[in-house]
Amino acid sequence: MQLRHVLLVCGGVLLAAGCATLNADYDYDASVDFSKLHTYGWLPRDPGSSTQELTVKRIQNAVNSKLQAKGLTLTSDNPDFLIAMQLSGKTTYGGSTGVGASVGIPVGRAGTISVGGGKSKPHEKTEGTLVLDFVDAKTQSLVWRGTATAAVQPKTSPEEQQERINKVIAEMLSRFPPKK
Numbered sequence: 001m002q003l004r005h006v007l008l009v010c011g012g013v014l015l016a017a018g019c020a021t022l023n024a025d026y027d028y029d030a031s032v033d034f035s036k037l038h039t040y041g042w043l044p045r046d047p048g049s050s051t052q053e054l055t056v057k058r059i060q061n062a063v064n065s066k067l068q069a070k071g072l073t074l075t076s077d078n079p080d081f082l083i084a085m086q087l088s089g090k091t092t093y094g095g096s097t098g099v100g101a102s103v104g105i106p107v108g109r110a111g112t113i114s115v116g117g118g119k120s121k122p123h124e125k126t127e128g129t130l131v132l133d134f135v136d137a138k139t140q141s142l143v144w145r146g147t148a149t150a151a152v153q154p155k156t157s158p159e160e161q162q163e164r165i166n167k168v169i170a171e172m173l174s175r176f177p178p179k180k
Helices: 049-071 159-173
Strands: 001-009 021-028 039-042 081-107 110-137 144-150
Touching: 021 159, 049 081, 049 159, 110 159, 144 159
Parallel strands: 039 081
Antiparallel strands: 001 021, 021 144, 081 110, 110 144
């Protein structure tokens, strides 16, 4: 298998704001003849993942659009490969912000007493990861994998989310099929 890594700064980012960083990777089985893949289908998702149903629909729409632009056809009737999707997230912490105050009170001729206090709050961000696995429909073996990780911004409009997802999928699928 071969592996490539791309780092985009201020590019299309998966549900992220501003100049966040997107890490997009892909890997594939170099023995596969990708020119023989013409049709695809989607593997069913875990029924317990309904909380991300709208995001899943947005991702599937973006993937379908990009693959169809490459000449591939979505079908449920004997596809050449199947697509599995995994979404996950984690909270990361880095640095902190401190707020405090101190007061010096004079005591006697030469001394002071300092009274004060402070609090610090760690910087917290959530990172989301999208994994697309392309699996040979006959052998059930993994033939291609695309992965994207970026900071999540949950308070964006559906249109903004779709736009960001479209950019991420375009970046991921720009490397499919692999050039040999």
